[in-house]
Amino acid sequence: MARKVEIDRQSTLFDDFFRIEEAHLRYERFDGTMTDVVRRLSFERGDSVAVVLFDPTRERLVFVNQFKYPTYAKGAGWVTETMAGMIEEGEDPESAAHREILEETGYRVRTLQHISTFYVSPGGSSERIVLYYAEIGSADKVSRGGGLATENEDIETVELTLDEALAQIGTGEIADAKTILGIYWLQNHLAGRA
Numbered sequence: 001m002a003r004k005v006e007i008d009r010q011s012t013l014f015d016d017f018f019r020i021e022e023a024h025l026r027y028e029r030f031d032g033t034m035t036d037v038v039r040r041l042s043f044e045r046g047d048s049v050a051v052v053l054f055d056p057t058r059e060r061l062v063f064v065n066q067f068k069y070p071t072y073a074k075g076a077g078w079v080t081e082t083m084a085g086m087i088e089e090g091e092d093p094e095s096a097a098h099r100e101i102l103e104e105t106g107y108r109v110r111t112l113q114h115i116s117t118f119y120v121s122p123g124g125s126s127e128r129i130v131l132y133y134a135e136i137g138s139a140d141k142v143s144r145g146g147g148l149a150t151e152n153e154d155i156e157t158v159e160l161t162l163d164e165a166l167a168q169i170g171t172g173e174i175a176d177a178k179t180i181l182g183i184y185w186l187q188n189h190l191a192g193r194a
Contacts, residue, residue: 003027003028004027004028004034005025005026005027005028006025006026006027006034007023007024007025008023008024008025008026008037009023009024010022010023010024013041018043018044018045019043019044019045020041020042020043020044021041021042021044022039022040022041023039023040023041023042024037024038024039024040025037025038025040026038041124042124042125042126043124043125043126043127044125044126044127045086045125045126045127046086046087046127047086047087047093047127047128047129047130048084048085048086048087048096048127048128048129048130049084049085049087049093049096049097049100049129049130049131049132050081050082050083050084050129050130050131050132050178050179050182051082051083051084051097051100051101051109051112051131051132051133051134052082052115052131052132052133052134052182052183052185052186053082053083053101053105053107053109053134053136054133054134054135054136054186055135055136055137055138055159056135057137057138058159059161059162060159060160060161061159061160061161061162061165061183061186062083062105062107062136062157062158062159063080063081063082063083063157063158063159063160063165063174063179064080064081064082064083064084064104064105064155064156064157064158065078065079065080065081065155065156065157065158066078066079066147066153066154066155066156067079067154075175079175079176080158080168080173080174080176080179081174081176081178081179082131082176082178082179082182083100083101083104083105084100084129084178085099085100085103085104087130093130093132094112094132097112097130097132097134098112101134102142102143102145103145103147103148103153104145104146104147104153104155104157105145105155105157106141106142106143106144106145106146106157107136107140107141107142107145108140108142109134109135109136109140110140111134111135112132112133112134113132113133113134114130114131114132115131115132115133115181115182115185116131116181116185117129117130117131118131118181120177120178129178131178131181131182131185133182133185133186133189145157162183162186162187162190165183166183166187169183
């Protein structure tokens with residue numbers, strides 16, 4: 001059941017590659033009463049796609065590794081993760097996934113299987129990730145990949161077995177939430193095939 005939300009006022013505090021919105025609002029409590037006016041901020045990034053790429057013939061997952069500045073303060077800065085990218089304005093999630101797979105890894109996939117759509121950090125960000133699964137083979141590799149020079153991307157592909165990927169979760173080498181979710185989904189998916 002939807003509860004009431006009353007927006008008192010909204011404004012944009014920052015508007016660049018990302019946007020930060022401020023709202024002063026009241027919302028209905030579980031007991032039916034309304035809160036006092038509270039201030040909330042929302043990091044507006046837009047929605048993204050991510051794809052778990054798996055070659056069933058070679059039993060290898062294909063990941064990307066690239067420098068991610070927000071992780072640099074707490075680690076090396078290079079992150080191994082599932083292929084991912086932002087959904088551009090007017091683009092549907094599947095088209096974005098196909099575009100990003102080709103740009104980052106050089107693979108062209110035929111079909112995508114939807115795994116889940118989820119919020120990254122709903123306490124502060126409106127961003128959702130649409131997570132897919134796609135199977136690939138050697139014939140699907142149609143270009144080098146590596147990202148777009150116009151976006152200053154420098155992407156390396158990394159191939160791991162499922163056991164290697166699970167071990168890297170355990171050691172903290174893989175620390176990206178969407179990637180961890182995708183790896184565990186694949187583990188359950190493959191167990192269901194057996």
